[in-house]
Amino acid sequence: MQDPVFSLLDVERSYELRGSGWFNRSSRQLKALDGVRLELQRGDTLALVGESGSGKSTLIRLMLGLEPASDGRVLYGQRDLAQLDAAERKRFACEVAFIYQNARGSMNPRMRIADILAEPIRLHGLCAEHDIPARVAALLDRVGLPAGLLQRFPGELSGGQVRRVAIARALAAEPEVIMADESVAGLDVSVQAQVLNLLRDLCRESGITLVFITHDLGVASYLCDKIAVLYLGRIVEQGPTDAILNTPRHPYTRALLQAFPRFDVPLKASLSGEIPSPVNLPQGCRFAGRCPQVQTACRATDPSLTALEADRQVACLFPVTAA
Amino acid sequence: MNRALALNPQAVEVPASQDALLEVSNLTLRRGKAVVLDGVSLALHSGETLGLIGESGAGKSTLAMALIGLLRAPEVQLEGSMRFRGTELVTLREADYRRLRGNKIGLIFQDATAALNPCFTVGEQIAEPLKRHLGLSKWDRRERAAELMHSVGIPEPALRLDAYPHELSGGMQQRVMIAIALACNPELLLADEPTSALDVTIQAQIMELILDRVRALNSSAVFVLHDLALGAQVCDRIAVMYAGQIVEEGPSERVLAAPLHPYTQGLKSCVVELGSSTLVPIPGQIPPLNAMPAGCRFAPRCPRAQAICGEQRPVAETRDGRQIACWFID
Numbered sequence: 001m002q003d004p005v006f007s008l009l010d011v012e013r014s015y016e017l018r019g020s021g022w023f024n025r026s027s028r029q030l031k032a033l034d035g036v037r038l039e040l041q042r043g044d045t046l047a048l049v050g051e052s053g054s055g056k057s058t059l060i061r062l063m064l065g066l067e068p069a070s071d072g073r074v075l076y077g078q079r080d081l082a083q084l085d086a087a088e089r090k091r092f093a094c095e096v097a098f099i100y101q102n103a104r105g106s107m108n109p110r111m112r113i114a115d116i117l118a119e120p121i122r123l124h125g126l127c128a129e130h131d132i133p134a135r136v137a138a139l140l141d142r143v144g145l146p147a148g149l150l151q152r153f154p155g156e157l158s159g160g161q162v163r164r165v166a167i168a169r170a171l172a173a174e175p176e177v178i179m180a181d182e183s184v185a186g187l188d189v190s191v192q193a194q195v196l197n198l199l200r201d202l203c204r205e206s207g208i209t210l211v212f213i214t215h216d217l218g219v220a221s222y223l224c225d226k227i228a229v230l231y232l233g234r235i236v237e238q239g240p241t242d243a244i245l246n247t248p249r250h251p252y253t254r255a256l257l258q259a260f261p262r263f264d265v266p267l268k269a270s271l272s273g274e275i276p277s278p279v280n281l282p283q284g285c286r287f288a289g290r291c292p293q294v295q296t297a298c299r300a301t302d303p304s305l306t307a308l309e310a311d312r313q314v315a316c317l318f319p320v321t322a323a
Numbered sequence: 324m325n326r327a328l329a330l331n332p333q334a335v336e337v338p339a340s341q342d343a344l345l346e347v348s349n350l351t352l353r354r355g356k357a358v359v360l361d362g363v364s365l366a367l368h369s370g371e372t373l374g375l376i377g378e379s380g381a382g383k384s385t386l387a388m389a390l391i392g393l394l395r396a397p398e399v400q401l402e403g404s405m406r407f408r409g410t411e412l413v414t415l416r417e418a419d420y421r422r423l424r425g426n427k428i429g430l431i432f433q434d435a436t437a438a439l440n441p442c443f444t445v446g447e448q449i450a451e452p453l454k455r456h457l458g459l460s461k462w463d464r465r466e467r468a469a470e471l472m473h474s475v476g477i478p479e480p481a482l483r484l485d486a487y488p489h490e491l492s493g494g495m496q497q498r499v500m501i502a503i504a505l506a507c508n509p510e511l512l513l514a515d516e517p518t519s520a521l522d523v524t525i526q527a528q529i530m531e532l533i534l535d536r537v538r539a540l541n542s543s544a545v546f547v548l549h550d551l552a553l554g555a556q557v558c559d560r561i562a563v564m565y566a567g568q569i570v571e572e573g574p575s576e577r578v579l580a581a582p583l584h585p586y587t588q589g590l591k592s593c594v595v596e597l598g599s600s601t602l603v604p605i606p607g608q609i610p611p612l613n614a615m616p617a618g619c620r621f622a623p624r625c626p627r628a629q630a631i632c633g634e635q636r637p638v639a640e641t642r643d644g645r646q647i648a649c650w651f652i653d
Contacts, residue, residue, distance in 0.1 A: 051522040051523075051524060051525075052493075052522055158608065160608075186519075188378040188379055188549065189378070189549065189551070189590060189593040189594055189595075190378060190589065190590065190593045190604050190605040190608075191378075191604075191608075192593070192595070193592075193593035193595070193602035193603070193604035194604040196595065196602060197602055197604065215522055215523065216523075216595065217523075217597060218594075218595035218596055218597055218599065219595050221595075221597055221598055221599070222595050222599055222600075222602065242598075245597055245598055255524060256523065256524065257597065258527075259523040259524045259526065259527040260523055260597060261523075261526075261527075261550055261552035261553040261555075261556055262552050262556075262596065262597065263551070263552050263555045263579060263580070263596070265556075266556055267527055267530055267531065267553070267556040267557065268527060268531075269524075269527040269528040269530075269531045270524065270527060271524045271527075271528075272528070274492055274494055274495075274525065
């Protein structure tokens, strides 16, 4: 078996919250991620799924090296992200691309599309200066946009076009890994379908490894072969997409699936309450407060992620039976 | 499951002639030269829920804002008629509109964070319509506000009355909005994408709550939605809008299960369902308002378009219990 592209070894990320007043200097800890273990193989397409506040974006920021882990290690290949030197860091930036959630906000409004796409090529010195226009045009063509947009500014483009430009920019340095944060959220269904098809074709054709954050299980299942479900900074279930959709073993995964609107199943509020604050984590299982099948043991013991089947892991003391 | 029938046995069988709670006929809204809504007609009966569905730019929110009188002359020009309980809204004086708004017609905005006033406690904001429309005393208002908060599922309402909006989560803020909209037991509730900013688990809670309250008050509701599957579950009737026109309207289980208009069919094939393996996007996009095609507005993107579609606007026909505006219905 090949070496994994990314390995996360018991990664933890916590933030210190200081009291605001003169007499209130006591500090508390907000644990955004706690004991996350994850392995990403070359060519994998992984969806990180969970409600807001579950730690999806923090996880991706750690994997991009934008934030250090408070504890544990994030390995890119064999190297610890925290120990990369400047040259390695630059190579990492070339090989791993990020598509921001707010595509429009991630572009300089005063730069033309041609310059936005040329920047990563120039930065990494990927081709001679006179070849850049041809390469930029090819990029735009690859994401299905007309060459006429090259001289436009981001503000002149529609929401769907801006997302495509963001994808083109991520492809500019010919990365091996693309990470995308909610790249289709807030788009109209027809535009969302176009962007999803584009991403799926790109991954299939060029074997790019994809990490995709989404709160939409439908999008996750369309785009990704694997799903990791996060809740309050922990991975509560991960495995192949089909298995997760057909036989969810964690009650939280099952509740997420039930809340997903479908044409043929009446809508049902599967969970009461909201995701609790990560500042005061409950003792025992984090999901116990909202779990429909909570038992006494759940409030005392914090379940760890354990393998149920070959490539299927669940963090629950009483997993839902497969039936 | 046939949700619409379970909800309201008469939903499908109501004859069009019976007095509707809300009757919009041939409503046209212009902004300068641009025709934003073009000949919109629909009827809503007591106890019914209607979903307005379509892409952005279809005019869904514009229609909702026109209904509640937030888009009026001189900002826009309205033609046609909107009758609420027989009262003509197009020509209604602003002073009279104010008596309806927040009282007989409630509104839930999409973005609760932006819609709530950050300078007032949520208790004060819920109490505002109670003072204005019902003239309750200060003490009664506070008590009623707490009851309303309890009815929309906010825990410990007595404590939360004095909370400011920023102290509540997005889901809780949306619940406050619902409490405000329902404060005076409206006969009609307009909800503009009430859950699009929320997680699916919270979305299910909020939708269940709105439907539950609407049923308890025996009111009607108009939802602006972009999620077709959600529309199928919460609405008795669906009106599919495209570029300011209603292209297909009818009972939700028929419109969404077996759409007849090519646009509705296109929309449905774009929806990501659990385990979908192919998505077929609709090519192109909604034309800009100043360059609308002369005939059918969907013609440039339509797989079925022929010469006549580019020249003449199709008239809505009744087919299979619904209204469809297309020259070539299957």
